[in-house]
Amino acid sequence: MPRKIILYIACSLDGYIATQNDDISFLQCVEKEGEDYGYTKFTETVDTLILGRKTYQKVIEMGYNYHPDKEVYVLSQTKNEAPFYNGDLLELVQKLKNKEGKNIYCDGGSQLIKALLGLGQIDEIIVSIIPVMLGAGIRLFAERSEELNNLELLGCTPFETGLVQLHYAIKNKQ
Amino acid sequence: MPRKIILYIACSLDGYIATQNDDISFLQCVEKEGEDYGYTKFTETVDTLILGRKTYQKVIEMGYNYHPDKEVYVLSQTKNEAPFYNGDLLELVQKLKNKEGKNIYCDGGSQLIKALLGLGQIDEIIVSIIPVMLGAGIRLFAERSEELNNLELLGCTPFETGLVQLHYAIKNKQ
Numbered sequence: 001m002p003r004k005i006i007l008y009i010a011c012s013l014d015g016y017i018a019t020q021n022d023d024i025s026f027l028q029c030v031e032k033e034g035e036d037y038g039y040t041k042f043t044e045t046v047d048t049l050i051l052g053r054k055t056y057q058k059v060i061e062m063g064y065n066y067h068p069d070k071e072v073y074v075l076s077q078t079k080n081e082a083p084f085y086n087g088d089l090l091e092l093v094q095k096l097k098n099k100e101g102k103n104i105y106c107d108g109g110s111q112l113i114k115a116l117l118g119l120g121q122i123d124e125i126i127v128s129i130i131p132v133m134l135g136a137g138i139r140l141f142a143e144r145s146e147e148l149n150n151l152e153l154l155g156c157t158p159f160e161t162g163l164v165q166l167h168y169a170i171k172n173k174q
Numbered sequence: 175m176p177r178k179i180i181l182y183i184a185c186s187l188d189g190y191i192a193t194q195n196d197d198i199s200f201l202q203c204v205e206k207e208g209e210d211y212g213y214t215k216f217t218e219t220v221d222t223l224i225l226g227r228k229t230y231q232k233v234i235e236m237g238y239n240y241h242p243d244k245e246v247y248v249l250s251q252t253k254n255e256a257p258f259y260n261g262d263l264l265e266l267v268q269k270l271k272n273k274e275g276k277n278i279y280c281d282g283g284s285q286l287i288k289a290l291l292g293l294g295q296i297d298e299i300i301v302s303i304i305p306v307m308l309g310a311g312i313r314l315f316a317e318r319s320e321e322l323n324n325l326e327l328l329g330c331t332p333f334e335t336g337l338v339q340l341h342y343a344i345k346n347k348q
Contacts, residue, residue, distance in 0.1 A: 013325060014315035015189040029323060131325035131342060135318035141188035144309035149203060151187060151305035153336035162327035164340060168305060
């Protein structure tokens, strides 16, 4: 089994991952003790993460130690010292996919998702739809020029809090 | 029970109801004989429809007779002869909600949805997520200035074709 790149992310019903000011406090409405919506189980299936610089910075600012047990690549325009990477994205993901290992977790944000979709390199999408509408903000799926009509629904799980987790595979990539 | 306005609509995973050219052929990927995704059952619970002029025109151009057995209001900037209505939207929906009857089906499009959400007049949302990404097009939820954090998940139904139907109530409207 080749390693897969899996986008695991949450968005509002109207498709935003954060407000325009990078505020993600809307996620709090589904916080529930003892319920992690499969996150721990998911992270056990991955050993590598790729994410955008802004997303990384946001997590660090929130005081988290970003997955110290895993290989982390933070895509950056400028910095190139680990965990930052400012080289060619396709080269990186092809290198990672050709290595042995668990799956690769794409943690966003919007620009990296767009770039990876454009390269046909996202293999699965696990999106948790939070029962709120932000009205405006940073879109999970930024505008792109190509259609993707090869999604296969792998799962659909509703939770008591109103969160719905959708799981798709992207087949026969362009 | 007061009459409810229910938005019943389909969109791509990336939140579009049509391409920029009003093309809705992406819906064909979930067409399946004998499967109407609850549409007939839903239409039996409504006796009135409100929709935007462009959406109406699109349906008419496709050769359909638009719900001849129901009361239809097509919101227009200009025309006012039935089924068109160019008066005040809030006045119309309040008049309709104060009448006896079955529920009211909002059939889109994007502008009418935005206006009704802004007026706090959509009571339920039934959205069928089609397993495709259009990349760009007409968004189900156009940008708005207000958040809506009072959605209650009423149902979540996956279908064999990969379509997922989500059903929300909007509680305690603004």
